Each structure stands twice: as structure tokens, then as C-alpha cells.
């Protein structure tokens with residue numbers, strides 16, 4: 230008989246707040262022990278992800294899930310993952326890496342999702358328990374109904390690992406050329422337009438130029454501006470400065486897909502979690518030319534902060550392109566940088 234592991238650790242603290250619960254309800258849920266669950270984002274070589282439908286009579290029934298199940302007493306998450314994937318979908322894990330950890334309180338249950346990316350496996354994935362299963366292109370994941378706790382998993386899968394932030398540029402043309410060079414040289418998929426020296430009108434003009442450029446058609450463009458301006462510009466992604474983040478009392482109605490924010494402290498990270506941001510940047514990791522005189526967080530503190538944040542975290546500040554591997558071992562989603570890629 231499987232005995233699920235109940236977590237009472239620091240993971241309790243970083244839970245995403247469930248929607249529309251009374252204060253009393255939330256505090257009761259927060260004291261509840263977390264059920265430790267190992268789940269897998271299984272990818273094939275074509276960029277498809279394997280989904281299974283939860284049986285109607287189970288918790289979160291009828292919704293699509295990343296296969297997995299409860300970690301049993303005495304098991305590591307990796308062992309539980311391997312066992313569950315064999316039992317549920319008949320595959321044997323060959324290679325996996327941690328993707329993200331999410332504590333979440335449902336009204337009736339609290340779970341701690343320990344999510345791995347499985348990049349290599351043996352066997353043919355199938356529904357061994359009669360459940361409906363499907364290989365789904367990553368670009369179509371957003372059209373599937375998942376349990377509410379899964380939102381950060383989707384963000385972690387959909388967002389690229391590397392974010393290029395533009396330095397302040399003299400002209401829109403110089404900015405375009407810089408982006409083109411960096412994207413071409415480093416095979417980047419994600420760009421944040423950050424140009425603090427521009428007025429909103431000038432910024433909007435630069436954005437339209439970028440949006441219409443052929444090279445940006447297949448890339449994710451994030452605008453570092455207000456939500457109102459990003460909506461006006463029909464942006465797919467907006468990035469809030471820490472000042473804008475801390476000034477918000479609730480998640481503004483952003484009409485695009487990804488709402489991110491700059492964080493430098495635990496308080497700002499807490500606010501990003503409370504506002505249900507889709508990702509955060511955490512900086513400065515090291516000393517940087519762009520923010521001289523700012524005390525860096527350092528790798529140890531950053532590691533702690535990442536482990537307490539149930540959102541995809543992109544580390545930023547004085548990093549080199551080769552630091553990506555280290556960033557991943559810390560549990561962060563990836564890295565954001567100007568100088569590492571802008572030449």
C-alpha cells in the first residue's frame with residue numbers, strides 16, 4: 230500500500246495563493262501538509278510533450294496532466310518519477326533534470342509538485358491505466374485544460390532558457406541591428422526591449438518597428454513598460470520594473486500571454502508570486518557595469534531565493550553565456566543578460 234510523503238518544510242511557505250478563498254480558508258489550507266508528487270514533462274525529438282487525462286473520479290479529474298504520482302515513504306523524487314512513469318505510461322526514464330517545484334493549495338488538498346523534464350526514455354509511451362493520452366506540440370499546450378497548480382509548469386515549458394535584454398540604444402535602427410547580430414550569433418529566441426531613455430510615444434514607435442521586422446516573427450518579444458502601454462501595443466509579453474510590480478495591488482488585466490517582473494529582494498519575489506506573475510528575473514547575481522554600486526546577491530543567496538519561488542526564475546547580472554549550465558543546477562529556469570550576448 231503506497232504511503233504518500235507529506236511535506237512540512239519551507240516548501241509550505243512559498244505556496245501560490247488559491248483564487249477566491251476566504252482569509253480563514255486560506256490559513257487553514259496553509260497549515261495543511263503538502264502531498265509530495267513527482268511529475269514529468271516528457272519531450273520527444275520533434276518538440277511534442279506527452280499529456281494524460283486524469284480520470285473523472287480522481288482529484289482534478291477530467292483535466293490534462295503531466296504523468297506522475299505520489300512519492301512514497303522512503304523514495305526519492307527521481308525514484309518515484311521512474312516508478313510512476315513505468316506504471317502509468319510504460320516508459321523507462323533514461324535522462325531527466327529538475328524543471329520546477331510548485332507547492333499549491335487546492336480547497337480540498339495541498340500538493341507539492343516536483344516536476345522534471347524527461348529528455349530521454351525507453352519504451353513506447355501509452356496509457357497503461359486506460360487513461361486518454363496524447364503527444365501535443367509545445368505551441369498548443371495553452372489550449373489544454375490543466376489543474377490550476379500547473380500554470381508555472383506551462384510557463385517553464387513555454388519560455389526559452391535565455392532572455393536577451395537590450396542595452397540603451399541611440400536609435401531604433403541601432404537597436405534592430407544589435408538584436409539581429411545577437412540573435413544570429415547566439416541562436417536566441419527571446420528579447421526584452423528595455424529603453425528607459427525613451428518617452429512612451431518613442432518607445433511605442435520602436436516597438437512597432439520591431440514587431441514588423443521579419444526576424445522577430447518567430448521570436449518572443451517582451452516589452453519593458455507599463456501594462457497599459459503593452460496592451461495598447463498588443464504585446465505578447467510585458468515586463469514590470471520592481472517599482473511597477475510593488476505598486477500593483479492585483480494582477481492587472483494584461484491581454485498578452487506572459488507577465489514578468491524584475492525582482493531584487495524576497496519581498497519583491499513574494500509580491501510577484503502573490504500577483505501570479507508568469508516569470509521573474511532575479512538580480513543582480515554578480516557585480517555589473519550597468520548597475521555599479523549595487524550589492525550583488527551572490528550564488529548562494531540566489532539559490533535559496535530560487536528554491537523558495539514557485540515561478541520560473543531567470544537569473545541576471547554580470548553573467549557570461551557559459552553560466553547557463555550552472556544557473557540550471559541552481560534550480561533557476563534560465564538566465565537573462567545584456568552583455569553576455571550583445572556585442
Ligand SMILES: Nc1nc2c([nH]c(=O)n2[C@H]2C[C@H](O)[C@@H](COP(=O)(O)OP(=O)(O)OP(=O)(O)O)O2)c(=O)[nH]1
Pocket residue numbers: 231266267268287288289293294295296297298299313338340342376377378379
Ligand atoms: N500527476 C500529476 N498530478 C498533478 C498534476 N497537477 C496537479 O495538480 N496534480 C495533483 C493531482 C493529485 O492531487 C496529485 C497527483 O496524484 P495522482 O493521482 O497522480 O497520484 P498517483 O498517480 O500516485 O495515484 P493514486 O495511486 O493516488 O491513485 O497531484 C500534474 O500535472 N500531474
Ligand SMILES: [Mg+2]
Pocket residue numbers: 296297298299313317
Ligand atoms: Mg498519477
